[in-house]
Amino acid sequence: MSMNLETRIGKLKDDGQAIWLTVILLIVIAILKTDSFATSRNLTNVLGQYTSLMLVTAGMLAVVVTGHIDLSVASQVRLVAVLMSGVADGNNIKFIFALVLVTVIACFVGFMNSLIINTFNIDAFIVTLGMSIILEGAAYAYTEKGEGSIPMSVSDFVYGSVGPLPYVFMIGIGMLVFLSQLLSHSRTGLWMYAVGGDSAMARRSGIDIYRTVTKSFIVCSLFTMIAAVVQVSRQGIGAPSTGSGVELLAITAVVMGGATLGGGKGKVSAVVGGAMLLTLINNVLNLTGISQYWQTFVRGLIVVAGVGLFSRRLLKR
Amino acid sequence: MTNRLEGRGIIPLLQVESVSKKYGENVVLANIDFSLQAGTVHGVIGQNGAGKSTLVGIISGIVVPDSGDVRVSDNPIEHGSPRAALSAGIATVYQELSLLPELAVYENMFLGDEIVKNRRLDSSEMIEQTRALLSELGGYGIDAASRTWRLSLAQRQIVEIARCVRRNVKVLILDEPSAVLGSNEISTLFELIKRLNARGTGVIYISHRLAEVEQISDQITVLRDGCTALLQSRENFDRPKLIRAMIGNESSFRETAHTKISVTNAFSVDGLKLHNNDEVGISFTLLRGEILGVAGHTGSGRSRLLKGLAGLGGVIGGSIEIEGVKYEGKDLKKLKGLSVRYLPEDRKKLGLFLDRSIRDNIVVSDVSTLSKFGFLNFKKIMLISQEFFIKLRIRAQGLDQLVARLSGGNQQKVLLARTMLSAPQVLLLDEPLRGVDVGAKTEIIDAIKSHVALGNVALVVSSELADIIALTNKVLILRNGATHSLMSKPNLDENELALAVENS
Structure with a gap:
């Protein structure tokens, strides 16, 4: 009986249904227990906040699927944020230029992460941690408090919405659809799962491991870059503290969404459910009005419980 | 050599010419010549460490030889490139099956060589082709779209072979293909090999089971x-x-003399229950110096019995008695310091620390008795691990060699050394002879027998009935976690035992 239950839970987790059911449950509780949750303003706000974490999480999944991890995403957000606001400096034309610049930087960072991992055969954990420190240093060297600003027109766009759905959220969903197609219906995606599942075996099948891993890191950096642009546009000015801690949130979301850090498993639709859960917990705790410190405390408890419940530990094969 | 072949007008499908390979000082292959004709099977046998895996590695482009040539239909193949070997038509099915369990069967079939239409994977085409190929090879009830982890081991192996066939493989290397198969499945495999031969595929068949190699090879x-x-x-x-x-x-293949059995009860099990059902619990008694074989189908509770006795849980009721002291079955999990040692079934996953030295692996379970005030006593450790190194005839460069670099038989000896180090009265051995070649097998059997001859007892689980016959005095056949029957020598022979297990 208990085995039966476990396999059933496992099945739910496979498709990410369990995590979305929990999200719905939390929404129901929030609607019943708070007055302000179901307002259009709050929903738009939640989805706006969610978009950044959702994109970083999806990017992280690409790396996790190949059996690696990217701890440098938070510092990538920092650097992109300060550069966007510093270079754009309130000007639309310069904003386009800044966008091109950070795109190039994102590709370069992703490429370097994978180059170092592949060439020297060092664990991604160490390499991306080092990269994180380097980028953080670069961001602070550029500006300590933040410089310049994002053009008003861009900020207006970022806060704009159709009903409760922000434009950026819809763009983000478009990107998720793209990533999910890439992972499950393209050769590159299949190779990512294969490399993460068993790299020796992938090599024997004639798969180019280096190139596959490089693609996954570049995808991750590009998604992170877009997330950072959204984030800094909401803030108006990019401070080097932007994005603090987002790497751990994204990894938590990925694990809650049923991916394994060992690689070879994970679905976009499920891991962004993890990101949604984390965002909602934050929002609901905020609405309850308990003190900030206790919020942090409770959030920690919920994350541990959530990972325990949703990660693949229970799923025995 | 070449002249003679040309004289006969036959260029072999695969030709390996004077290939050598050294790892440091260790010569693994010395000037090997090897050839394979199209449509035939060439068997390769040899003890662990004889160089079989290295030869396979060189042919399939994973190992770079120090000298020599590999040719397919007289065209030399670039060394050390799995891709070059694959495109020349060489493919290998490894002992550790290498399908990705999370992928679908058809995805595994096409991995590295997918069909892409408009930049998207053409899944329906790949499924269709997989279906067609599998049914051409005999079907075997494999669903092309199913996740691979749902298949049985034998089915997975067929998928692997089918994958090679799909790639128009000319040279198929099967590395210990029968290790994971039952006897029915082996005949299916042989049927498949014959079909491949008829298509002109040459097969290199590597195994330590001599009888099989004789049956299938040309x-x-x-x-x-x-x-x-x-x-x-x-x-x-x-x-x-x-x-x-x-x-x-x-001489090392001699039948070892049977040890004398004394009349004292050393170990008895009384009504041990592994299941909460109406079946009567398991009971048996072993005299000092006796070895009990445990047989039965997969899932009959063989491994569970051993785990339970080892204190790893799963015992619901009953009791055991060691040297006259009685212990409750339910308490086994909590008891410490019993003179019982357990050797798990899967040495690589459950037993060995592959990245540590032979010495560390031998002493790891007993470091507390081999240390003083919490510090390791290296002198003692060296002496005792040296003793077992010699006693079990572990073939390695020394005690410092990493276990990962040993052959299967030698790894098993290291694990056995750990199990026997504290001179336990009861040895619980789960598949101690699995994946071990003939030479090492004899040595392991000798080691177990001489340990038991000191007045200890052993329980041995094995799915190879011949091994059970070679090792044991009594055989317990299990079914559904309970006793089916208990057979003992002198009227124990392989056929009778096979029949009894089959009927259980």
């Missing part, structure tokens, strides 16, 4: 210490000669 090469010790063709297969060539000297 030629047999025996490797020993990196050299070709013998090459025979089907018409003059000669088993004693093959064995001699494999082991080097016949």
